[in-house]
Amino acid sequence: MAKGLERKTIAIAGSRKTDEISTLIEKQGGIPIVRPLQGTVFLAEEQVEPDLRKFVETGADWVVLTTGIGTNTLLDLTERMNIKDLFLQRIQEAKIASRGYKTFSALKKLGINPVAVDEDGTTRGLIRALESFDFSGQRVMVQLHGEKAPALIQFLNEKGATVQQILPYQHIAPERKIVSALCDELINDQVDAVCFTTAVQVRELFDYARENEYLDKIIHAFKSQTLAAAVGKVTAEALKEEGIERMLVPEKERMGAMVIELSRYYSKQDI
Template identity: 65%
Template sequence: MGKGLHGKRVAIGGSRKTEEISTIIEKQGGTPVIRPLQGTVYLAEKQVEPDLRTFVEEKADWVIFTTGIGTETLVDMAEKIGLKDEFLQAIRQAKAACRGYKTLAALKKLGIIPEASDEDGTTRGLIRSLESHDFSGKKVMVQLHGEKAPALMAFFEEKGASVLPILPYQHIPPEEETVERLCRELMNNEIDAVCFTTAIQVRSLFDFAKERGYINEVKAVFEERAIAAAVGKVTAEALREEGITRLLAPEIERMGAMIVELSKYYEEKA
């Protein structure tokens, strides 16, 4: 195993498995810097119940599922409030679309074959598969997971649909001090790479930078010096949506593969 990260300070944006990622970075010669860009994601049962009831009562022309766990959670929540049969019936009466193979598997378990699904696990891929459909005046229920998926929402609004988003999981923002510190470190050239393990972490950093007026400086750092490393396609897509074009994403969507890819990048550059 090479030591491509020798002398490099690598920020970890995740809050889970930080020890494991730190060890891999150290084995590659780097110094891990833990800067969690993701607060807690919690189950929002009380907030979701009114939306679930609305969906069951009013139905929808289309239902869009973006995560397997979110799909299963909505079914469980519907069961808890005594609406499982009605919820499943409302889904089956609508046209369905999904993002990701886990979501597709969750729908198949329910006996639902989607009309549209992505080819690459990304929101952009899902949007491409929906482009040819007419959403004008249609009601669309969208299951989200912890974040608002602005590109997907904008797509349906532009197509003339009325959207009911349902977020079975809500995201609590990270500590402001942590994000502020990372922004400062980036702008002071104290960080060589940032490892993002979810799209939420990307949004947290760039939304904070926009609010504080640092956005141009932070973007410039990623375009000119520090490397943004994404664990997979969805996270890489979130970076591109923020205007970051200089990034690394491994073929194998694993944290270890992301660090090895980063190490290789610096070895080749040396």
């Protein structure tokens, strides 16, 4: 019996756990190719330390945590700075808002219950959860996730909050030759599906396509021949913003679940 991804070439746009995803694709009969569209994530430790010390000294009325990795990174940083207990104390004194299941899990391990939680894992969902609260004159610390969150910051500013942004890690642009190679493969119908694991990867691909006048061809490829697979709602949201409606999104937001859903999708196509 043929496996679901038999003779299918699947591009992996992520930079983490690529060996694991490749193995899963191969087990389903597919041919994985790694095309990381997200550069190395690194700690901006020197830049973050002053922000963390300021937060520990002054505290905040609200703390908005947007990623699990960011929450854990702040804990690791404050431990190295010997201010972890004070940092946790400040968090426990504040009202907490949480985006995403990984952030919620990280808080649960600390015994902290957020008062506002998104319903769908997106920044828009978090904003909806915060709409009923009064932020006039409130001090809000926002943990960002590798890039700015303009919609969230604008919302808080418009509600009258004073916002302190902390960015514990940053994204470096991917190698241009890798993005160029994937664009060529998409245009020449050499890839059956692309697995996107973050919204950053989507933006990097489409920004590169725009800059190099490939955009129409890339959009056409996704609409007609190559399937876009998004690991979760935030990534899917980024694809929709680029005009891609034809996509696969697993119910369970995991990379393994995405590969299995891809396999099922192609199995149904072959019936």
